[in-house]
Amino acid sequence: MSTTDNASTEAPRSEDPAEPELGAAGAQLSTAPLEDSPTGPAVGIGVIGWARWFWRQLTSMRVALILLFMLSLGAIPGSLIPQTNVDAMKVAVWKRDNPSWVGVAEKLQLFDVYSSVWFSAIYLLLFISLIGCILPRSWQFVGQLRGRPPAAPKRLDRLPVYTTWRTDKSPDEVLSYAGTVLGGRRFRTEAGGGNSVAAEKGYLREAGNLAFHVALIVMLVAFAWGQYFKSEGGKLVLRGSGFSNTLTQYDDFKYGTLFDPDDLPPFSFTLDRFDATYEKSGPQRGTPRDFKAYVTFSEGAAGKPQKREIQVNEPLQVDGSKVYLLGHGYAPVISVTDPAGKVIFKDAVPMLPQDGNLTSTGAVKVTDGYKDKDGRKEQLGFNAVFVPTFAGEGQGVMFSQFPELGNPRLMLSAWHGSLGVDSGLPQNVYQLDTAKMQSFKDESGQLFKQKLATGESMVLPNGAGTVKFEGIERWATFSVTHQPGSGLALAGAIAAIAGLAGSLFIQRRRVWVRAVRGEDGVTVVEMAGLGRSESTRLPEELAELAATLHEQAPTATPAEPVEETTEGERG
Secondary structure, eight states: OEEEEOTTTSOOGGGOTTOTTTGGGGSOSSOOOGGGSSSOOOOOSSHHHHHHHHHHHHTSHHHHHHHHHHHHHHHHHHHHSOOTTTOHHHHHHHHHHOGGGHHHHHHTTTTSGGGSHHHHHHHHHHHHHHHHHHHHHHHHHHHHHHSOOOOOOSOGGGSSEEEEEEESSOHHHHHHHHHHHHHHTTOEEEEETTTEEEEEEOTHHHHHHHHHHHHHHHHHHHHHHHHHHOEEEEEEEETTOEEESSGGGOSEEEEOTTOOGGGSOOEEEEEEEEEEEEOOSSTTTTOEEEEEEEEEEEESTTOOOEEEEEETTBOEEETTEEEEEEEEEEEEEEEEEOTTSOEEEEEEOOOEEOSTTOOEEEEEEEOSSOBOTTSOBOEEEEEEEEESBBOOTTSOSSOBSSSSSSBOEEEEEEEEEOOSTTSSSOOOTTSOOOTTEEEOBOTTSSBOEEEEOTTOEEEOGGGOOEEEEEEEEEEEEEEEEEOTTHHHHHHHHHHHHHHHHHHHHOOOEEEEEEEEEOTTSOEEEEEEEEEOTTOTTHHHHHHHHHHHHHHHSOBOOOOOOOOBOTTSOBO
């Protein structure tokens, strides 16, 4: 028995559907439409011909890849330039800082990339391209599943993998053995012409290929669904305060193009308590161990109050929305008294953490009710730095040594004038805009500032009033997200991975066995295999099949040579 393997030196002829020597046996081993050949069919003249040409170009895999690449490029400005539906304040700041680019950016819809005309056009064309590519492949694949393995070509020795031997078994016995062997290896078999058996295997390769492309469409649909109907908002809630899921309650809110505020699920909750624990010693001192928010939750307008706990990565789920615990911090309680001794401001002012030990910064803004000692209306502002655990006087700068309340201190610097809140422009509540303000001065003419412990007061210069550090509250930030289509996107991703694995690891191949009785009465057995160029295991598989069949139909024993006597007679 001998085996010939030309796969490494000669491209399989099966990839050319027009190969005359192989005929139907050399038909494509994939579901790629025949129109995708390098030359392609002739395009007719006129509108119909051009329409057919355009459709074939649009539904080709080459164009689909180009559109996918363009979609990736189109998402870049959406990541680099602030988007209106995400953060209108950042858009306003970007326009202020880049005035020369505003006109171009607005014409190109760069502030609304994902709902722009050009991005939607690329997205829609990619969607149509994938569907137009998949449909003909699907019909072709269904036809292949219903068909039978093609008959053996006349010249099996022209196939890339080939072997032959002679046996004393009859052709019918050999073919019967071959059908049993191939069927046992899960090949689909078909008798052909009475002297051969055709077998084919690996149909799931194309099923995986199609599943991968269908999964891409599912993921595109899920992505579009999520982008158009999503909503996500953040809210900082002080301990003892509540939140109701309405648009006006959010500190920031971003949403999809087709989002309707009436779709927000009705619920509310109150933050009863927030607990945080930290490592108190060792090299990981200050490392957070557990964050937990205890809330009283009510679903609907008249829902029964329920006690719930919200932890990191354990959100509260309400009617398709999820309430995540994002962060926490401290809110010093500050009171401000005017020159007449009237308390004009008293509130807990949230501070934003700047490091892992919760060194925090913020701003106190007194917008109404203040008059200086001459009776003139003004606004007061204070830049604030808060540390929950101060190292002590002479022990370093104003940085916290531990995130829990150990030795809290509040540093305030005082300003007066106009806070700019009446300009109509959005402001950051945690930063003080001093463009139209003047600083209070100390005795040396420097910015007036003072470090306060809990219960201490700061007397403003020139009898302008007092500021008192009353106490400390805690706050937690929550994110309420509604992301439709996420489950569909997950299913599409899993299906895409499974389909891709099938298309990569399953090999489509065909095997033929022919048995013909020779002129000397000995049966000549031929076996050949054909696969796509990536079917590197085909020679090995054919050798295994041939060895198994050879055990049932062994090589014929050569006839002993005939001896002749000296008289010319046979002995």
